Amino acid sequence: MRVTNYLGAVAARQIFMLGANLRQIRTSPVSERSQKRQNHLRNLFWICYTLDKDIALRTGQPPVIVDENCDLTMPEGYTERAFSDPEKDDNPSAEPIFPFDLRLSMIKSRTQSHLYSVSAMQKSDADLLKSIRELDDELEEWRLSVPPQWRPTMSFSQETSDPNMSMHSVMLRVNYYLCMSVIHQASSRCKAWMQGSGMMDGVSSSLALSVEASRSTLCYLGAAEHVLVEGVFWTLIFYPMSALLTIFCSILQNPLDPRSRDDLDHLKMATVMMARIFSRNLPETEVEHLKLVADFVTELKRLAECAIDKAWREQSASSHVAS
Template sequence: MPRKRACDSCHEKKISCDGGSPRCDWCNHRNLDCTYHRASASSRKRPQPAEFSLQDEIEQRLERLESLLQGLRRTDRGDPSPPAEISDKLPSKSQPPSHGGIFYGSLYFAGCHLGDISSRNGIPIFSDEGRRWVQDRTGEAAALEGGQELSDIDLDFAQNKLSDLALLGGHNSAPPLPTKATAQRCLDIFRASTLQVVFPVVDLSTFQEIIDRAYEETTESTRAMVCVLSFVSFLSLLEPQKTAELLPDVEMYATKAQQLLLLTMAEPTIEGLQAALLLCLYLDFSGQLQAASMLHSLASRSLFMLGGHLKPKPPSGATPDDARLRHLRTLFWLCYFCDKHISLRTGQPHAIADDQCDLALCDDYTGLDFIDLKMDGPSLAQYLPKPLQPSDLGLTIIKSKVFSLLFTPSALKKSDTEILHTVRMLDEELERWRMSVPPSVRPSLSSVSDPADPSLQHEFGMLLIFVRFEYLYLLSAIHRACGRCQAWSVDGGVPNAVRSSLLLSVEASRSTLIYLKVASEMVHRESFWLVIFYPLWASVTLFCNIIYKPSARHAQSDVELVSAVPSLLKKLRARVPTPSEALHLQRLEAFIAELIHLANKAIYKHRPENPTAQDKE
């Protein structure tokens, strides 16, 4: 018995077609013309789907995008509003998610609006349409609840935090400062650590004075107390082995610092800014993303009032004021990094607008140029000329552009021409940055599976690992934007350039999970909540590609890559999670487990030997 043939729209969407007359159910529901204009399998030779080759040069990708851009200009005319006959076939971009809570960003894949991003934990939440698409491709309802709204456990945890603050008493009670000797010992640990250049949040030349003031019984000591409490809390998370005996009850210090912080922010000072940033990092590293985001907004506003968003004039000499301005500028870049990283993980708008800041780097900023794999040693951090920051600043600026130009509400209204132009521009800029990095530490798609990579054993190996994750994510995110092009819903097929761009996004996600397996042993265990974002989104992208093309050559191996993520994430954790962290981990593990389950269902359903297999390419 011949296999039932799908209509053109269902064939392009890769969904089952009931062959109804005069229109199938899919076309009738969307008021589309139900046509069968494409050549049948017997009358044409089916071309093999083009597989992405790691050897393709960046110029080839850009040429394909340019070719499509020129073709679209002949029909698109640069109008940001798509033609009516096209937009009628697309899912509504403004339709709110079906779940409660606040959601930002949008997830599209191959023309389908799959859902949005939970602002609380950064886990995607699938829309009703996304769930229908997944169910049609797998034959099973999707239980993808990772980004759901606040549960009773969340609210109980928040109430407990408020109770902790109340138990500590008002701001007039004696603050639970560690001993002065302990604070000085923490400063010595920080000074000898690579943290001083990766997270240069305190000025080593003046922080001893802050410690001294914190232990003076004066009305002016509160700000210094908060700074010291925030500092020891931050250090205890990132250097747990060196501080465990010194700081046995660090959560008490962090809670007291949060209670007193607002008292120090009434008047903007560098001490208050340092305290806010230290607490922001502490909360972020402990998995409290929403609280970190709120504190970051407070720090950003203080930064603007101090003028840190503007590049200072060239110093007239080695004066204390010049040193203060240099440190303020260092704090700006750290705050800028946190802003862009929080936005990518939550989909929330930037707190720092690029066009309101001077983003010119210092003339002596070295970035990754100073990291020479042949010049490793235990004292490398001691003679770095300038702070490195948590990531390369050039890459962080590109990260900001990717979010602003592709994933903001205004960016989601772009026409195909505008999307492809933006993708091409950002791809070129990302490649220029990549080629500017020294070859020994340059990230790429093809060099992610070498366990003997010398950068993994480097003193700044965690920084290099993080930069590699960032590069792969940005490459994937840039080209994933082509998934919302109107061309996916136009009769006659999708241009090869758009398909190639989506394949590149998938390949970057695949490389992310391969690299995670290789680098997992060297990832700083306390960086868990900063790093977890990358394998999560790589898993989502691979899942979408498996659902879209379950018979593709890489489908089964991609499922295996995603299946390895839960065990790798467990390996990355060192300490016992807090109740809030445990809740988020449970949701994350359940979400990834459901991705794996549904991906396997899709592959089984579309196997040639399966009698229920649908009409496929």
């Protein structure tokens, strides 16, 4: 992680030195070569920006690129071309497809800043829940702006269909569900709830959305298994692991919840699913990593099952004593 942060800092410094963080406002005609150079620099900036915000959200570390030091005006015509499918688009002059939707990357940036930065950790319960609501509104506004054929559903289950499944739609969906999960998971920091003052309705519903987004991640990856390209281990592994940990924590928090057994099944199926997805033509050097992941998920499943069984035994014993 230190190496990643260091390389990110070096790349960001170079981007800023080249002025790529700013959009050049043309006051006079420029040569075609100068225009191509500026467009290329801006594309490099957006690639660094999206990766930086994603890494910050994954690791919990501060981003290297600060929004206040950048012009975040999107490329001209971006929203019209943002959802062209690189697997089907044979137009070589099409707008480059960035690692993530730029607007979603901006939401990731504000999520880290408003919910997980040092200053955000000091927010009162009311301010924290306000930030969560505002970010949730932004995320929903983004979702509704996505063309219907690509638009992620708020929840995905085995009964849900997606006729446009491709690696493009997979990355779109898992990043949407990740943002939903991370935004609402922050509600668990509410001091009133942490101090045992009871589960407030706002916190309860927010945490439920986080868990549902995690369930949707696993269900969608399982349904999209046939479109996943080979060699996606390091690209995708974070998403199911983040979802599994959220579901695991939910089981520990509410082992008697009616859906806990179903969530336990999600943990069981995830082990098989990930082995099937990620083991295809996996290089020998990566096999050990996959084995570590499988062992970890198996242990999560065992601990979750123990928590559920223990909670039911205690409830049964209490009921027996009361009668």
